[in-house]
Amino acid sequence: MNIELNNCSVRSYRITDVESITLNANNRNISKNMRDGFPYPYTLENGKWFVEHSMSLNPETNFAICVDDVAVGGIGFVLHSDIERVSAEIGYWLGEPYWGRGIVSQAVKAVTEYAIKTHGLTRVFAVPFAYNRGSARVLEKAGFVLEGTMRRSAIKDGQVLDQLLYAYVV
């Protein structure tokens, strides 16, 4: 998969992405906003496992966000099953030096459209922590609508947190 956007691209992972993914992912300002599966510190071993795992997935659901074809972030979706097989959850992160350029807003829009088209979905949703204003803004810019607050639905670093439920439906 390869989608060219204004100032970035979203493409399939390559084994040569391990170093730049690790370098950009190894950041507490990123990991603190992610699920616990996204470690800190983020080691080369973590990067290698993740890139290889993503390359092995069929269908492909994890992609690199690239600037000048260098992988500096990640975006992916989890396809749900059974009666929720028309739904998927999207997640994303970007290396801190690249924040504020509109990159992830564009990437979320493009990958949402890709997921809907490729998998016949009716809904893509995301659940940022309620305090994560940057992520909420990304979702709004990508056309997602706030459906509500999932009160006290998650625990991160020992703190119970609210999550916002955003969805894009067709």
Ligand SMILES: CC(C)(COP(=O)(O)OP(=O)(O)OC[C@H]1O[C@@H](n2cnc3c(N)ncnc32)[C@H](O)[C@@H]1OP(=O)(O)O)[C@@H](O)C(=O)NCCC(=O)NCCS
């Ligand atoms: C959240 C994140 C993905 C945003 O990526 P990005 O490429 O910088 O996002 P964009 O530039 O497309 O848009 C960010 C928007 O949020 C706004 N924003 C950023 N931080 C903000 C804050 N603290 N409060 C309010 N708005 C904020 C920006 O101003 C921008 O909106 P604008 O274009 O209207 O000015 C990136 O900061 C990141 O990787 N954060 C850590 C991981 C994370 O939070 N992942 C999401 C988990 S749900």
